Amino acid sequence: MKNKSFIKWGFLVLLTMLVISSCKQDIRSLDISFTPVSTLIGPSDQQDLKLNAQSDSNIVFQWTPATTPDSGLILYQVAFDSVGSNFSKPIFKVISDGSGAMTQATVSQKLLNQIAALAGIQASSTGKVAWTVIASKAANAKASSMTRTLILERPAGFAVLPDSLFLTGSATEAGTDITKAIPMKKTADGVFELYTSLKAGTYQLTDKANGSGTRYYIDTNDNMIKVGNSLTTFVGATKAYRLTCDFTVATVQAVQIDSIGLYQSAKNEEIGELAYIGNSTWAIDSLPVVFVQFSWGRDDRYKFILHTPKGSEWWGSQNYNNVRPAGQPPSYFYLVPVSNTQWDYTFKFDPAADGHEVNVNIYFQSTAPYIHKITYLN
Known part of the structure; x- marks a missing residue:
């Protein structure tokens, strides 16, 4: 019995050594080398895009794949930055389709409008944004040496729409206490409505009923909504109105209700x-x-x-x-x-x-x- 136990024990030891030896032989260094994207396919350089943030039509960015000697997985991001930058700190990055694995990225016009705003292009204005593709393999990331420029024409309206909106001020029913600001009804993305009265005084809009909110005012010269702490003045007798604020086009409509x-x-x-x-x-x-x-x-x-x-x-x-x-x-x-x-x-x-x-x-x-x-x- 002792001999049989000894033989069995020896066999297990030998098997363990073989497994360890096999594992050691499988250990090898990870090859993270690759050649970055060489060609950007589309959109074309200096392509002019008139953006419509409400459109369902997307812009597709495409490029040739990066190459790697071991056919390892490479992931992609489209990077956007100001013209002349080196993309070391892009203003925005979009992961490519297929969770980063595909050589194309589908970008909505709404997102491009936000990117244009980040690049300093004002609403109802035209400006340029540069783009390239950053490929990565494990921790190794490389930007393509090729860049292209988009000419983006932004629509009127805000790139980032408020999710809530309040009315406050001496011209309103709630007065100037911001914590008592009147909430407006959200009827669509970026569109708000309120049935209320206005009296002689001033008012403004905010996206939060506290001091930390973004403030907006109505520029009476062009009847457009703008960001800022300025106050809008209301003159005349107290009357009931339906106020409609549409941030997608930065306009306000006041309809008097008789x-x-x-x-x-x-x-x-x-x-x-x-x-x-x-x-x-x-x-x-x-x-x-x-x-x-x-x-x-x-x-x-x-x-x-x-x-x-x-x-x-x-x-x-x-x-x-x-x-x-x-x-x-x-x-x-x-x-x-x-x-x-x-x-x-x-x-x-x-x-x-x-x-x-x-x-x-x-x-x-x-x-x-x-x-x-x-x-x-x-």
Whole structure:
């Protein structure tokens, strides 16, 4: 038994030595040498690109592959910098397609617009940006000796869009306390909307309701949004407005809202006018409602008309045909822009409103869906 154990033990020792010897033979130094990219294929040198940050059309950068003696993995980045630079500290780098493995990089016009801004090209201006390709193998990175120049024409608007926006200032309902700044509703990337009133005074915009936010102002010379701590002055009587700030084109639109009427479909006319009472709210305290008799019954449909100096806007239900409100969820009362047809996209009064008075409130508040409320008084 002892001899057998000894033989088995010896065999294991010998096997272990062979494995160690084999592992030692497999150890070799990593070859990180390679020849960098020699040719940039596209875009062509001095190519003029008129950027549209909202476009779905991308720009594809292409080049010939770097070469390596052992066919090892090489990764690529497109580097952007100012013209005449040596790309030691590029202003921006984009990893190529395929997580860096492909010899092309697909770059959106929105990102190119941001890169142009980093290069110091102002909105609505044209400037130049240089680009090349940096290849890397393990820790060894080499830039191509070839560079090209793009001529980039930036659109109006901001390259980096704010994700939130607030209104503050003495001309606003919230005053100058930045922590009480009024939030605006984000309706799309870079687009914000607010129903509010303005009075004589000054105001500005900020992307944070604290002192650390980026400040914006409206340049009244060209009605464009610009970065800075300047204040915009509002003169005249207090009035309600819909403010729309579009940072994709750096513009602001202020539409005065004269009144909102409650339109009764069966009468084909407005039966009451809601007045602005502050905090993005319109109301009428007591409105008499009488349904209209038809052969099939009494009609109870209604919607709203928003009156502006530019014309009338119709607001109503999300539903083409509607039911009575009893038992319906809050979304039944949501307000959306609708057509001016007499019967479509209307709401229905509760039967309790017929021959009685109601209180009506419309809430165009930025922190919730636009909605209205009917309260039956007697």
